[in-house]
Amino acid sequence: MKLHELAREHNLLCTSAAILGWDQETYMPEHAAAYRADQVALLSSRAHELATSPAWAAALDEADSAASSPTALAELHEMRRRFDLSTKLPASLVAEETHTSTLAKHAWQQARQHNDFPRFAPHLTALVEISRKKAELWGYPEEPYDALLSSCERGATTAGIGRLFDSLSDPIATIAKQAVTHSRHHRVPLPAGPYPISVQQTLNEEIAASIGFDFLAGRIDTTAHPFCTSLGPSDIRLTTRYDENDFTSSLFGILHEAGHGLYEQGLPSGHPGMPASDAVSLGIHESQSRLWENSIGRSRAFWEKWYARAQELFPQLRQHPLPDFLTHLHRAEYDLIRVESDEATYDLHILLRFDIERRLFRKELCVADLPQAWNDTFERYFGMTPPTDSSGCLQDIHWSLGSFGYFPTYTLGNLNAAQLMRAFTSTPAHRAALDNANYTPLLTWLRENIHRHGAIHDPASLIEQATGTSPDFQHHLDNLRSRYTPA
Amino acid sequence: MKLHELAREHNLLCTSAAILGWDQETYMPEHAAAYRADQVALLSSRAHELATSPAWAAALDEADSAASSPTALAELHEMRRRFDLSTKLPASLVAEETHTSTLAKHAWQQARQHNDFPRFAPHLTALVEISRKKAELWGYPEEPYDALLSSCERGATTAGIGRLFDSLSDPIATIAKQAVTHSRHHRVPLPAGPYPISVQQTLNEEIAASIGFDFLAGRIDTTAHPFCTSLGPSDIRLTTRYDENDFTSSLFGILHEAGHGLYEQGLPSGHPGMPASDAVSLGIHESQSRLWENSIGRSRAFWEKWYARAQELFPQLRQHPLPDFLTHLHRAEYDLIRVESDEATYDLHILLRFDIERRLFRKELCVADLPQAWNDTFERYFGMTPPTDSSGCLQDIHWSLGSFGYFPTYTLGNLNAAQLMRAFTSTPAHRAALDNANYTPLLTWLRENIHRHGAIHDPASLIEQATGTSPDFQHHLDNLRSRYTPA
Numbered sequence: 026m027k028l029h030e031l032a033r034e035h036n037l038l039c040t041s042a043a044i045l046g047w048d049q050e051t052y053m054p055e056h057a058a059a060y061r062a063d064q065v066a067l068l069s070s071r072a073h074e075l076a077t078s079p080a081w082a083a084a085l086d087e088a089d090s091a092a093s094s095p096t097a098l099a100e101l102h103e104m105r106r107r108f109d110l111s112t113k114l115p116a117s118l119v120a121e122e123t124h125t126s127t128l129a130k131h132a133w134q135q136a137r138q139h140n141d142f143p144r145f146a147p148h149l150t151a152l153v154e155i156s157r158k159k160a161e162l163w164g165y166p167e168e169p170y171d172a173l174l175s176s177c178e179r180g181a182t183t184a185g186i187g188r189l190f191d192s193l194s195d196p197i198a199t200i201a202k203q204a205v206t207h208s209r210h211h212r213v214p215l216p217a218g219p220y221p222i223s224v225q226q227t228l229n230e231e232i233a234a235s236i237g238f239d240f241l242a243g244r245i246d247t248t249a250h251p252f253c254t255s256l257g258p259s260d261i262r263l264t265t266r267y268d269e270n271d272f273t274s275s276l277f278g279i280l281h282e283a284g285h286g287l288y289e290q291g292l293p294s295g296h297p298g299m300p301a302s303d304a305v306s307l308g309i310h311e312s313q314s315r316l317w318e319n320s321i322g323r324s325r326a327f328w329e330k331w332y333a334r335a336q337e338l339f340p341q342l343r344q345h346p347l348p349d350f351l352t353h354l355h356r357a358e359y360d361l362i363r364v365e366s367d368e369a370t371y372d373l374h375i376l377l378r379f380d381i382e383r384r385l386f387r388k389e390l391c392v393a394d395l396p397q398a399w400n401d402t403f404e405r406y407f408g409m410t411p412p413t414d415s416s417g418c419l420q421d422i423h424w425s426l427g428s429f430g431y432f433p434t435y436t437l438g439n440l441n442a443a444q445l446m447r448a449f450t451s452t453p454a455h456r457a458a459l460d461n462a463n464y465t466p467l468l469t470w471l472r473e474n475i476h477r478h479g480a481i482h483d484p485a486s487l488i489e490q491a492t493g494t495s496p497d498f499q500h501h502l503d504n505l506r507s508r509y510t511p512a
Numbered sequence: 513m514k515l516h517e518l519a520r521e522h523n524l525l526c527t528s529a530a531i532l533g534w535d536q537e538t539y540m541p542e543h544a545a546a547y548r549a550d551q552v553a554l555l556s557s558r559a560h561e562l563a564t565s566p567a568w569a570a571a572l573d574e575a576d577s578a579a580s581s582p583t584a585l586a587e588l589h590e591m592r593r594r595f596d597l598s599t600k601l602p603a604s605l606v607a608e609e610t611h612t613s614t615l616a617k618h619a620w621q622q623a624r625q626h627n628d629f630p631r632f633a634p635h636l637t638a639l640v641e642i643s644r645k646k647a648e649l650w651g652y653p654e655e656p657y658d659a660l661l662s663s664c665e666r667g668a669t670t671a672g673i674g675r676l677f678d679s680l681s682d683p684i685a686t687i688a689k690q691a692v693t694h695s696r697h698h699r700v701p702l703p704a705g706p707y708p709i710s711v712q713q714t715l716n717e718e719i720a721a722s723i724g725f726d727f728l729a730g731r732i733d734t735t736a737h738p739f740c741t742s743l744g745p746s747d748i749r750l751t752t753r754y755d756e757n758d759f760t761s762s763l764f765g766i767l768h769e770a771g772h773g774l775y776e777q778g779l780p781s782g783h784p785g786m787p788a789s790d791a792v793s794l795g796i797h798e799s800q801s802r803l804w805e806n807s808i809g810r811s812r813a814f815w816e817k818w819y820a821r822a823q824e825l826f827p828q829l830r831q832h833p834l835p836d837f838l839t840h841l842h843r844a845e846y847d848l849i850r851v852e853s854d855e856a857t858y859d860l861h862i863l864l865r866f867d868i869e870r871r872l873f874r875k876e877l878c879v880a881d882l883p884q885a886w887n888d889t890f891e892r893y894f895g896m897t898p899p900t901d902s903s904g905c906l907q908d909i910h911w912s913l914g915s916f917g918y919f920p921t922y923t924l925g926n927l928n929a930a931q932l933m934r935a936f937t938s939t940p941a942h943r944a945a946l947d948n949a950n951y952t953p954l955l956t957w958l959r960e961n962i963h964r965h966g967a968i969h970d971p972a973s974l975i976e977q978a979t980g981t982s983p984d985f986q987h988h989l990d991n992l993r994s995r996y997t998p999a
Contacts, residue, residue: 037554044532044551052539056729057747060784064531064744067524071558242543257551260544297547 028084028104029299031075036298038072044256051246051264073119077112096301099481103179103300110176113162122155126427133425140415142396145425150392152427153385160386170386173430178308178437180483183383186433189498190376193436196502197372198406204357204369204509212356213349216341218270224338225272229265229279232331236317237468238263238283239290251278253285253314258294258302261286272339273354277318284317285310287468291476300480307431309475309484311438312445316471319368319439320446320504321464323354330462357509359407361416369509372439373406378421378432386429441488443501445475448492515571515591516786518562523785525559531743538733538751560606564599583788586968590666590787597663600649609642613914620912629883629901632912637879639914640872647873657873660917665795665924667970670870673920676985677863680923683989684859685893691844691856691996699843700836703828705757711825712759716752716766719818723804724955725750725770726777738765740772740801745781745789748773759826760841764805771804772797774955778963787967794918796962796971798925799932803958806855806926807933807991808951810841817949844996846894848903856996859926860893865919868905873916928975930988932962935979 026034045065053061075081085101085108092098129148136145160169163176167184174181226245234240243261251265263286265278288310296302304310321327328347336342342350357369366374380402384390390398399418404410411417423431449470450456458466474491482490489495513521532552540548562568572588572595579585616635623632647656650663654671661668713732721727730748738752750773752765775797783789791797808814815834823829829837844856853861867889871877877885886905891897898904910918936957937943945953961978969977976982 034554037551040547041528041532041551041555044535045528048531048535052731052733054727054729054731054747056726057744060527060744060746064524064528067521068528068555239543240541242541244539244541246539257544257547259547260541 026080026084028081028088029296031078031081031084032104032296032298034298035072035075038068038075039298040255040257040260042068042072043254047246047254047256047262050248050252073111076108081108082112096481100300103480106179107300110163113164114159115162118155118158118162122152122159122427125151125155126425129427130422130425133419133422137415137419140413140419142414142419145419146392146395149395149424152424153392153429156427156429157386168387170383170430173382173386174433175430177430178306178434178484180485181308181430181433181437186379187383189440190379190433190436193372193498193502194376197376197505200502200505200510201357201359201370201373201406202408204505205359207510208355208357211352213352215271215273215350215353216345218268218341220269220272220339220341222267222269222275225267225275228272228335228338229276231334232276233263233279233283233286236280236283236287236321236464238286242290243286245279251282253282253289255289258292258297259290261289272335277322280322281314281318284314287317287471288313288476291468291472292479293477296479303480305478305480305482305487306484307434308437308441309487311434312441313471313475315438316442316445320442321459321467323368323508324459325351326460326462328354355508359409361403361409361411362420369505370407372436375432375436377402377406381418382429382432437484440496440498440501441484443504444488444492444494444497445471446504447500448474448494513567513571515568515575516783518565518568518571519591519783519785521785522559522562525555525562526785527742527744527747529555529559530741534733534741534743534749537735537739560598563595568595569599583968587787590967593666594787597650600651601646602649605642605645605649609639609646609914612638612642613912616914617909617912620906620909624902624906627900627902627906629906632906633879633882636882636911639911640879640916643914643916644873655874657870657917660869660873661920662917664917665793665921665971667972668795668917668920668924673866674870676927677866677920677923680859680985680989681863684863684992687989687992687997688844688846688857688860688893689895691992692846694997695842695844698839700839702758702760702837702840703832705755705828707756707759707826707828709754709756709762712754712762715759715822715825716763718821719763720750720766720770720773723767723770723774723808723951725773729777730773732766738769740769740776742776745779745784746777748776759822764809767809768801768805771801774804774958775800775963778955778959779966780964783966790967792965792967792969792974793971794921795924795928796974798921799928800925800958800962802925803929803932807929808946808954810855810995811946812838813947813949815841842995846896848890848896848898849907856992857894859923862919862923864889864893865908869916869919924971927983927985927988928971930991931975931979931981931984932958933991934987935961935981 042065045061045068049058049061049065085105088097088101088104092101125148129145129152132148133145136142156173157169159176160172163172165171165175166182170183171181174183174186230240230245233245242259243263245263245265247266248264249266251263253261253263255261263279263282265275265282268274288304292304293302328351332342332347332350336345357367359370360366363371363374363378377399381390381395381398384398385392385395396414396418399414400410403417421432423429449467450459455466455470458464475487478487478490485496529552532548532555536545536548536552572592575584575588575591579588612635616632616639619635620632623629643660644656646663647659650659652658652662653669657670658668661670661673717727717732720732729746730750732750732752734753735751736753738750740748740750742748750766750769752762752769755761775791779791780789815838819829819834819837823832844854846857847853850858850861850865864886868877868882868885871885872879872882883901883905886901887897890904908919910916936954937946942953942957945951962974965974965977972983
């Protein structure tokens with residue numbers, strides 16, 4: 026079979042597994058969990074077998090000798106990279122990782138629940154060791170953590186992210202501190218609920234549709250944690266969760282996930298499973314979600330358009346003026362928990378995790394010392410110490426899944442989003458469109474400059490092509506300053 | 513691999529495909545249809561490959577030589593039968609059937625919409641020819657239609673069903689006529705709607721749970737046509753549709769599908785993909801749905817328990833006495849459309865279809881003459897002639913899918929249900945339980961006598977073991993007479 030036929034079959038298997046995963050989070054009855062795990066595992070292993078098969082290797086070679094255009098060569102280069110990531114790991118190591126992380130996830134849940142880090146520590150040690158082995162098998166330019174980083178974000182290196190985050194560290198901390206201080210003196214709570222869930226759903230759907238999310242090729246459901254998943258080229262599912270006391274919780278979940286969803290809906294659909302039809306990286310994906318969630322969804326212009334509708338739907342907002350609502354949206358405070366954090370303080374959580382992961386993989390830090398290292402770093406950034414490990418180094422699920430090198434992509438997403446918005450707003454017509462809350466030009470521009478390229482180019486090249494400049498974190502700092510540190 | 517391991521993998525693939533199918537009918541966005549068809553096709557073909565593989569054949573042989581108990585031998589006999597059904601058809605014929613039925617389904621939809629039988633006729637001719645080829649490859653005792661019948665209902669023969677339906681024909685027609693005549697003079701419509709959908713859902717869930725449907729291992733969703741599907745041993749999904757003017761429409765959909773669902777939830781879960789954990793036949797499956805829908809759901813005792821709750825939920829019922837409601841439930845009228853028909857007239861639709869199919873496969877009838885044959889037979893049973901082929905021989909989807917020999921299982925279900933109920937009510941304690949609308953003993957009895965046996969025994973043997981007598985249609989006639997032809 027030709028490479029694109031194999032890739033299509035691979036995509037059919039992966040998206041089928043994704044449908045099972047979506048159902049698991051949305052509608053699956055409780056007692057179905059054990060068998061569902063086996064169903065997903067079978068489809069995933071069939072997909073993995075295919076993508077590491079001799080047939081795949083032969084098809085890659087055949088395609089290599091036939092490729093001539095730079096685009097075809099770039100696409101094959103990316104396919105080869107993915108093939109290497111899959112095939113360089115022996116099945117025994119993959120099985121060991123799956124087994125270890127299954128136990129680790131359970132131990133982590135227990136440890137977090139009982140604030141008992143030592144219960145999780147041996148599992149984490151094992152997972153770090155496995156990731157170290159993976160790094161050795163994949164290879165790296167300078168240090169093992171490079172391999173883990175670049176498996177999450179193509180082209181990323183420890184040195185590169187390190188320099189970037191070092192430069193960000195002080196200004197972000199300063200902005201956060203000013204924002205939190207300002208916020209303490211300007212508190213306007215949202216009027217009391219209830220904000221009925223069905224009414225929230227109406228508003229969320231109207232807003233998602235208005236920014237371009239296509240409900241003929243997607244839908245919204247309810248889950249414990251919001252996510253976006255692609256179940257096929259024309260089947261993008263968003264989820265959110267509802268707080269009857271604060272309608273913005275579900276809405277910003279939807280704006281974030283719809284950002285991911287617009288990217289998926291904008292990818293070329295003609296080559297399922299090929300890089301041409303695939304998202305390029307986590308850092309680019311996150312740029313799309315953060316852009317719609319923060320750059321757009323927290324902007325004054327957006328709410329100048331939508332607040333009247335919100336007031337219509339939620340009577341308690343009618344006596345609550347827009348500036349007060351915006352003050353609520355732009356509140357900043359230090360939170361122990363990353364996923365509860367606001368735009369102004371979020372990146373600090375990521376800098377901390379990168380710092381810890383880098384030290385772990387450089388063997389400058391051993392797992393047993395992790396809680397202390399976490400708390401020390403937290404104190405440095407946030408001026409407070411987590412009262413428990415559960416609200417400290419045990420808070421995130423990622424490490425229990427053996428996922429290292431993932432966290433930095435969240436901040437890369439913020440930086441990319443800011444740079445894209447800066448480039449987009451370089452023309453007066455685009456600025457006027459945003460001022461009028463007309464987002465059609467923005468989506469068109471993102472389709473043209475990001476979405477339609479699939480995973481052909483490196484993330485950094487893609488950003489450079491789209492914006493005309495190499496990645497530059499100043500735009501993000503500028504945005505944060507102008508929104509969170511009013512003169 | 514051992515046979516049970518292969519069977520488990522096969523079941524994982526089939527149930528994964530079933531999850532995709534369920535999603536397609538419930539939540540899938542419109543534009544996802546084309547890719548979804550490819551996803552389902554891939555999983556189905558992977559399942560088919562496995563169940564017809566040399567490995568499967570070798571595992572069957574190995575199991576054969578190891579089997580000693582009568583149960584093990586019976587189970588292997590059934591597996592061999594299924595293996596033969598799959599492997600005796602060459603891939604080219606299977607592909608031809610898939611291709612032909614895809615076109616035929618589309619042509620049927622068009623033909624039905626435009627009352628244009630000739631548009632469908634060549635497709636139907638082709639599908640009959642393919643089924644004839646399948647029958648030749650499978651083999652049969654007396655005539656090709658035997659093979660089609662027994663592929664739907666293990667052990668069924670044309671001669672056997674023919675004798676049965678010949679005996680039923682006159683009494684059923686007589687009962688139906690009396691019922692329809694009686695009903696014409698005793699009409700009490702249901703009070704006007706609306707019966708809000710969310711309130712219908714509350715009642716349906718309470719009733720489904722009360723008869724034993726386990727919502728930790730199943731759920732209810734909304735579809736255009738009600739169905740029950742098994743997505744795993746502990747994942748049974750029911751669906752129904754809602755009519756705001758008549759809450760009994762969705763409720764009887766749920767009672768029917770919950771009957772299927774209780775059977776699936778009662779199958780032994782320990783051997784996924786093996787006959788021990790599988791439903792035995794369509795005729796037994798349908799006995800479970802008809803039993804709960806008709807024997808229980810249309811009984812006076814059931815409504816003596818539930819009508820007060822319905823009145824509580826639907827205020828318009830409060831001035832509407834129970835006897836009037838029961839008259840509405842027990843109304844009988846001739847309907848052109850099978851799926852709209854009531855309990856008293858339903859079997860006539862099946863007798864007609866069996867008669868037509870048998871003649872088609874005996875070459876006593878050619879496809880071109882089918883509309884006339886349909887109308888003549890309909891006139892004979894119902895005393896009226898369908899005004900259009902759309903409401904006549906084009907009404908059902910089955911033939912467009914190449915499904916012949918399926919219809920008789922609906923009436924077998926009715927007969928089996930009646931015989932099971934007769935056996936269950938042979939003890940005073942059981943009769944008392946039904947009189948008190950206490951269905952726990954009934955479900956326990958069905959679990960013990962039907963569900964737990966999986967597909968080990970032939971349907972006829974299973975009925976005989978459960979009831980102590982060989983299949984006997986008199987019970988069904990007795991039930992219809994006592995309910996629909998009051999003295």
